[in-house]
Amino acid sequence: KQEVTQIPAALSVPEGENLVLNxxxxxxxxxxxxxxxxxxxxxxxxxxxxxxxQREQTSGRLNASLDKSSGRSTLYIAASQPGDxxxxxxxxxxxxxxxxxxxxxxxxxxxx
Amino acid sequence: xxxxSQHPSWVIxxxxxxxxxxxxxxxxxxxxxxxxxxFPKQSLxxxxxxxxxxxxxxxxxxxxxxxxxxxxxxxxxxxxxxxxHPEDSSxxxxxxxxxxxxxxxxxxxGPGTRLTVL
Numbered sequence: 001k002q003e004v005t006q007i008p009a010a011l012s013v014p015e016g017e018n019l020v021l022n023x024x025x026x027x028x029x030x031x032x033x034x035x036x037x038x039x040x041x042x043x044x045x046x047x048x049x050x051x052x053x054q055r056e057q058t059s060g061r062l063n064a065s066l067d068k069s070s071g072r073s074t075l076y077i078a079a080s081q082p083g084d085x086x087x088x089x090x091x092x093x094x095x096x097x098x099x100x101x102x103x104x105x106x107x108x109x110x111x112x
Numbered sequence: 113x114x115x116x117s118q119h120p121s122w123v124i125x126x127x128x129x130x131x132x133x134x135x136x137x138x139x140x141x142x143x144x145x146x147x148x149x150x151f152p153k154q155s156l157x158x159x160x161x162x163x164x165x166x167x168x169x170x171x172x173x174x175x176x177x178x179x180x181x182x183x184x185x186x187x188x189x190x191x192x193x194x195x196x197h198p199e200d201s202s203x204x205x206x207x208x209x210x211x212x213x214x215x216x217x218x219x220x221x222g223p224g225t226r227l228t229v230l
Contacts, residue, residue, distance in 0.1 A: 034218070043118075043205055043223035044156075089155060099146070099171075100207075100219065102155040 002027045002094045004103035012109040013080055021075040021106045023090035028071050034100070035064050035075050036089045044089070048075070080110045115139055116208050118222035125196055126230055132192045133225045135206030141186035142208035146219060147179075150203040162189045186211065196229045203227075 003026045013019055023033070032051045036044040048057045048064040050073070056065040063076040073090055091102045115138040125131050135145055143164045148156040160170045160181050168181035178200075180192040189208075193200055203226050207219040 032218075036221075041203075041224075041226070044221040046218065046221070049218050091156075099158050099161065102157075104155050 002030075002092060002101040004090060004092055004101050006088075006090060006103040006106050008106060009104065010107040010109075012111060015080060015082060015110055015112055017080050017110075018076070018078050019080055019108075021077070021088050021090075021108070023073040023075070023103050025071045025073075025092045025101075025103075027092075027094055028068050029094060030068065031093045031095050033064075033066055033073050033090060033092045035062075035073075036091065038087045038089060038105075040087075047088075077108075080108075082110045082112055085109050114210070114218075114220040116206065116220050116222040118204075118206060118225050120225060121223065122226040122228075124228045124230065127197050128195055130192055130194045131196055131227060132190055133204055133206075133227075135189045135191070135208070135222055137187045137208040137210075137220070140208075140220075141211040142189075143186060143211050144209045145183060145189040146207045146209075147181065147189075147191050148205045148207070150205060150224075156205060159191075193227065196227070198229045201227055201229045 007022045034049045035047045050057045050066045061078040066073045087105045087107045089105045091100045117136045119134045145162040147159045150156045159174045160168045162168045162181045162183040164183045170176045183189040205224040207221045
């Protein structure tokens with residue numbers, strides 16, 4: 001059974017700081033990994049999708065890496081802003097179960 | 113493109129009543145839609161996979177007679193919570209996978225429906 005863990009569970013940083021969010025998964029037989037953002041009481045916004053054959057994806061100030069063999073992914077946020085405050089979720093798509101398994105989330109707060 | 117809507121965005125109902133939630137893909141067709149549930153401060157848990165024209169596949173521990181899923185067209189899936197009770201209060205989110213894309217392709221998520229059962 002696939003299990004996805006995110007560390008840290010919560011993070012508070014001053015504006016402008018670069019930060020790294022971590023995601024680990026137990027079953028490396030994945031098709032892809034996605035990072036999402038969720039604002040309080042809202043749905044999910046897809047940030048980055050990394051296919052299993054890829055090592056990283058970039059979008060603006062966001063960079064996500066994937067090391068499938070070790071079951072790890074990181075989301076790097078450069079020059080953080082208060083508007084980045086949200087919960088960040090990673091999710092892996094496992095072919096065996098044909099479904100997305102979500103991590104526990106990292107609640108990020110960027111302070112002025 | 114790839115917009116998914118949900119209706120209603122929030123609903124409050126009395127215990128024992130049934131509630132229907134709609135999930136629509138607005139600008140694409142989807143043979144497969146997914147229903148998730150999210151309790152406060154927790155992550156999303158897949159409840160069931162909805163396939164157009166066939167029965168839904170439910171995850172272990174999810175009662176199919178309580179959570180009725182219908183996927184009657186390529187743009188609409190509905191989730192009906194029957195005889196709702198306070199413990200069913202949660203945030204329900206659907207997602208849709210476009211026709212012609214494989215399992216490795218992206219799912220697009222709706223904005224969620226907040227259900228509160230009194």
